[in-house]
Amino acid sequence: MKWILIISIIIIAWCVVDFHLGKRLHRKKLRKREYPLRNGELTFITTGKDLFNMFFSDIQHAASTIHILFFIVKNDKISMEFMTLLQKKAKEGVQVRLLLDWAGSRFHVSRKTLQQLKAAGVEIEFSHQPSFPFYFFSLQQRNHRKITVIDGKIGYTGGYNIGKEYINLDPVLSPWRDYHLRITGESVGDLQQEFLIDWERIHHIDGKIHSISPSPSLTAHHVQHRFFPSEGQYLEEEFGDLIDGAKQSIEIGTPYFVPTKILFEKLLAAVRRGIAVTILIPNKSDHSLVKEASFRYLRPLLREGATVYQYMNGFFHAKVMIIDRNMCDIGTANFDRRSIALNHEVNCFIYDQAFTDQVASVFQKDILHSELLTLRDLQQTTWITKIKELTAWMIQDYL
Template structure:
């Protein structure tokens, strides 16, 4: 079954091309083309049925196949194929698990976990069991609120590098900020610093070959994650590396929502100001971030660097930073790791749940958790962009507003440019910051990474920043929102129907 879709598409293309060249309008090739297409659609439909996907997703695919057979076939080939994703990444999953379990066993639990109370303790335990990552109480974190602050800190720390620089990004652009970072990396290579750069082949498909060659020629190692040598036969097309990671000398790390590009500095005329959130990390927890990068690097290159020179970190002696856990999630896991932690954060909240997400297309579990939390009297807030950058996701997200508003969730649309932060704050004390959106692609298809913060100063800073963002946002009122015209409602409903396929 694994290759049957690719084979079917090739046969269909050959038959269609033959038919076109012969201009056989009334000939038998039309019949045979239709027969082949019908046969493969039946096989695909049966395969989807046996995969036991979400019922809504299964029904959506079957409806698409019936209504638009040829378009549905192409769409499914590009975005819908599952191919038992755990089989594709089985080797990576077991290698990651063995490595992280070993590190977790060495680090163990800290007595301070018990001092934090039952709620944080449950979250820490869940995150450790799912992500095999211990919590650190000797890690310093600081919130970076925009592109200018983020890139200025990144540049400052890159220039201090003495041993190695590891970068992992979904999008890399050959523009002003991309060129500046490239020049710094080339200079560091000349100084003897090892530079390894992992970029996603789909997210960075526009990246100029000259950019890559300059870094490689200088001595940096630059590798594409999930390269598409033969797209028509590549079963990993749909599983992308959405992580944004920098590790410098094993002691300083960066994660968050910003890719490498001028638009993240607010220099895109379409969006103007770009509101995003990043995190700088120093100390013990950087080792986990390093492990995530090294395992992704090993998966992409077959080269392993799991040695003390990369896993020894500078550990601050101060123990007053609160708890920090770095968790990686992706299609290689047997669990939907980050989604499960999000679900636990929401369902165990005692006072408030504040969420910021540029792409909000929740599954039933997260949606129900938010509604129940609001109906229980908790302060549940959702911050989303006012203007779209991905129209299908944007319009699909609006279809969830009526039921959320009816349950008591307060929804705010950010007015000052584009809001790209990916934040969850619970009870003003615990927070998540990273690359994961509240959508099914982040939960099930992408490789993501998030920092979970427990009673840290940076968690409090996220609370303060969220309150400031609310001040420049407009709250959605249910009466006004319900007055949308029929055409817009129809568009939104259509986008929601398509969203499980993306």
């Protein structure tokens, strides 16, 4: 028993040192990437059925290149349909590159499926495989981006992955509520650039394969927006600037609300200066402890006058922020420490009144399917919930 305790202490100490040293070195190497304001046509998608009808149709009509990055692809019917379609396009001579996150997808995609994809000509790789010398830190990093670029002209990004739960076939989490974007116009080249940066890292190539990517369509459309990629740094600053700049309202929708200390304090300050802060989170949870992890942040916000809703009509997975009802953010990043301080993410900041009105309208409809969470609700928790909350607080950076 004594030796088990000693070994456990050594392992925990090693993990802590590994994580913090790895994170520090990672941040030293990071360089902030920013893209300018672009014009484009954005389609706002909120159901899996609508998304995959469009998504699969665009892939079917691809003529030259298909570049896809997902955090999760499952081993189920819709995932196999997706993989079969990619094989078909590769056999037609289309360049198909599929990049999946190692932690999110590697243990879902079978060896047989990998062999079939490669035999058909699909180039498939896994991002963020754990590696030494900072094994525990690299194990915690995720490529949480969802990026698709087809023929350099059509782009997709947002909250959806590939799996049966996203088309309402999970008996526990259905119906699944999420926000996604289909993009045409100038910014598709920015998404293409982000995909290629991640792809090149796998192949240890520095800028040598960009030339084989088709030039994106530069046809100007009316919606102004910009993409912001993050890799465990800089997103906190971007979110903080949005919160500080709010003059009337801040509306946040997220499946996991575990803010960093800085963002939490900025939200408290916003409520105190009279900004109407509304937070929408799911009542159901798809991961253990993440719901309880939010309680220690929601209590102070509720005391100061923030409004919190729990989505009751299935599972709410959308990642959205609406500032003063005149701009919004839709992306892959949750409002939690993992997305902000660890993951690779990509967010779309949209500066268009009509589009923001559309997003705000959908957000309000989702609130109609929600119940108000009160301070009293969080003060009258069971002892089991209290234990979960304490455990969640201890490991909140890794949830």
